[in-house]
Amino acid sequence: MVSRNALAALSGAAVLLTALAGCAPADENSPSSGASASASGVACPPGALATRTAGKLTIGTDTPAYEPWFSDNKPANGKGFESAVAYQVAERLGYPAQNVVWTDATFNNAIAPGPKTFDFDINQFSITPERRKAVDFSSPYYLVRQAVISTEGSKIARATTLAELKSAKLGAQVGTTSYQAINELIKPETKPQVFNNNDDAKAALENGQVDGIVVDLPTAFYMTAAELDKGVIVGQLPQVGVPERFGLVLDLDSPLTACVSRAVDQLRQDGTLAVLEKQWLAGTGGAPELS
Amino acid sequence: MAGRHGRGPRTVVSVPFHRPSEIQRGRIAYRRRQTIRSVLLAALSTAVVGVALAVAVTGAPGWERVKQSFFSPEVARRYLPDILEGLWLNIRLLAVCAVLALALGLLIATLRTLRGPVFFPVRALATGYTYTFRGLPLIIVIYLMAFGIPGLRLQGTPGVLVLGGAALIVTYGAYLAEVFRAGIESVHPSQLAAARSLGLTYRQTMRHVVLPQAIRRVAPPLLNDTVALQKDVGLVSLAGPIDAVRAAQIGVAQAANYTPYIVAGVLFVLLALPLIGVTDWVTLRAARRQSAGS
Amino acid sequence: MLLSCEHIRKTFGAQVVLDDLSLEVDEHQVVALIGASGSGKSTLLRCVNLLTDIDDGTIRLDGEDITDPRADPDLVRRRIGMVFQSYNLFPHMTVLRNITLAPERVHRRAAAETRSQALEWLDRVGLADKADSYPDRLSGGQQQRVAIVRALVNSPRLLLLDEVTSALDPELVGEVLSMIRGLKDEGMTMVLATHEMGFARQVADRVVFLDGGRVLESGPPEQVLGVPTEARTRQFLARIIEAGRL
Secondary structure, three states: OHHEEEEEEHHHHHHHHHHHOOOOOOOOOOOOOOOOHHHHHOOOOOOOOOOOOEEEEHHHHHHHOOOOOOOOOOOHHHHOOOHHHHHHHHHHOOOOOOHHHEEEOOHHHHHHOOEEEEEEEEOOOEEEEEEEEEEEEEEEEEEEOOOEEEEOOOOOOOOOHHHHHHOEEEEEEOOHHHHHHHHHOOOOOOEEEEEEEEEHHHHHHHHHOEEEEEHHHHHHHHHHHHHOOOOOEEEOOOOOOEEEEEEEOOOOOOOOOHHHHHHHHHHHHHHHHHHHHHOOOOOOOOOOOOO | OOOOOOOOOOOOOOOOOOOHHHHHHHHHHHHHHHHHHHHHHHHHHHHHHHHHHHHHHHHHHHHHHHHHEEEEEEHHEEEEEEEHHHHHHHHHHHHHHHHHHHHHHHHHHHHHHHOHHHHHHHHHHHHHHHHHHHOOOOHHHHHHHHHHHHHHOOOOOHHHHHHHHHHHHHHHHHHHHHHHHHHHHOOOHHHHHHHOOOOOOOHHHHHHHHHHHHHHHHHHHHHHHHHHHHHHHHHOOOHHHHHHHHHHHHHHHOOOOOOHHHOOOOOHHHHHHHHHHHHHHHHHHHHHOOOOOO | HHHHHEEEEEEEOOOEEEEEEEEEEEEEEEEEEEEEOOHHHHHHHHOOOOOOOEEEEEEEEEOOOOOOOOOOOOOOOOOOOEEEEOOOOOOOOOHHHHHHHHHOOOOOOHHHHHHHHHHHHHHOOOOOOOOOOOHHHOOHHHHHHHHHHHOOOOOEEEEEEEOOEEEEEEEHHHHHHHHHHHHHHOOOOOEEEEOOOHHHHOOEEEEEEOOOOOEEEHHHHHHHOOOOOOHHHHHHHHHHHHHOOO
């Protein structure tokens, strides 16, 4: 009886595979778009880019949208570092605020292979070579540091070196560079705990289920200041190798990548990014470094 | 037939040799020819369809991309150890939770069948329990127990693995209780009459006569629920521990490739096969012994 | 007097099944209950065995009022054995285990002792080779004989038999009846509900005809089955004769 069912299952799988493979890949036949070309050679008609909806710019982010990157879980209100940057980029591309549409996109789906529901996504995505295989990144708009946070009285609250963290139970959100940092930099003795999102990680920290969690530095400041009861930043993790940076995520080989990158570059060159950083991420410097 | 099932003495009946008539031999020969023909036909058609499918799939325009995205051997090899490690967690949890959920379900079912007014609160609680936990989604129970309870900061709160396991036990226990109860009520009342007539107390009747029969009758749905439990144990990963699916998810995120999901899926199916095999065997055995002579 | 049923009344909802029924059984007596379906034969036996509660009346076993609410029904049932129309052997146990379960668990006798006694009984009824078989491997007649042995190993004061041959093929009825005859010779007190009038005539000391939940006629078999006094008894027997069972 088992073999008969196995046969049925195999046939079903074969049919499914045929169906999948039979669909020709979307851009196999379309002309190469040369996305990584120099920005100067590409035309970016303001307000008239090849967006999903003509005349509108669709921007994606996750829900809940965390502070200090957004405010009040309402990306459209323009408050919060990333919300502000997004609207600035949109403006440089020729899309004033009323032509900007926000859409939900979960963190993991945004950087997974496959077509996107947005023109670009802004959600604390670190640029990594592996992710580049699945999506396009714009020029970076923020330099990231990872930090370990804990609560007052925990055994790692006063740690100053990575070695002191080895015996701790740490946690991070799944699929993040924060999680990778735990395994690559700290290499703890017990496997780190993994959570669907930072809210769950924070709850676990408050409950004492983990000794500390790793998040990017601005999030660390916000959590310890506003969200955690007796939260404390243990320290920043050392920057090893290429500095980690946030970039906007676009569909693989998207025709918009060059223009969006140019807009971000403009924001950096004319100092807008620095201003926004000061405005929204003030007081997110000066955390101790772990050695 | 005697002795076929391996019980009781084997009686050998000697039958004098009977030479089939011409007609019968003709029939046998015809049927043999037909059988050979059908076997050949089946082999041929299988070969044709197999080759056609293989050509269709691998020759299709998108095949390379599908292969790369779902069946990449390097990605599979790289993340297999982590997924296996996560699977070990699934297996351990399954073993513990299945046993305890079955025990809890049996207990609740038995409590629900208690008669007499003095047991009313017990019956009411048991009934309330089965209604509540069959209605509550498992995810909510896990979140409540693995995040909510530790949040109370009570003395001696166990770790998330214990709490998550408890959530599974308590939710599946409700389903299993109903299965057991159906089994208990399906035992014919004449069995109870016979047992009570022998002077067996209610408890002895349950223990020796009703429950053994009830459990045998509902072994198939019980095992079915256990197969379902095997997959749900992975939800404990919501609270932090890394199970096979979570390990696959991490791999998928890191490699930007879906092969780890396929690997995890295959491992789960392989894990389920023995359990499914046992289920089928038990079903067969139970069907033979059921309602004998009553 | 071993068993005394006094003015028993039993209703199921609106239906009156036993209506002011009185019956006495002396030790070593065999009483056959006859009557149409629904006349209350099975219900009476179930009431005597305390499987069903009575609505009114008293039942005494060895002088003791077993229908007293303070009486423990489990203890009472240890002294009464019952055999059912559909044998009701436990299908998940071997024949031997079926028989030894109650002596071990209820009467707390040693396992070795109950086992040897059970095998002795099985040998006596010619079923020793079936001791380790499961009930589904036995014929109806064999199962019923096992059921009787199962009831007897507890040495009951009284044996109740509820139409024990009605579910059997005709050629298997004989072996069960002959076993019951053997029990009578050994002095077992029995009340049997039966359709086998010929057998009742041979084995019973008294035949009781139930009609509408009451004892309509009671007396020695030659009288009740031969020359009944009541018209309804005659009607009933006439139908039985027509069906070829007398």
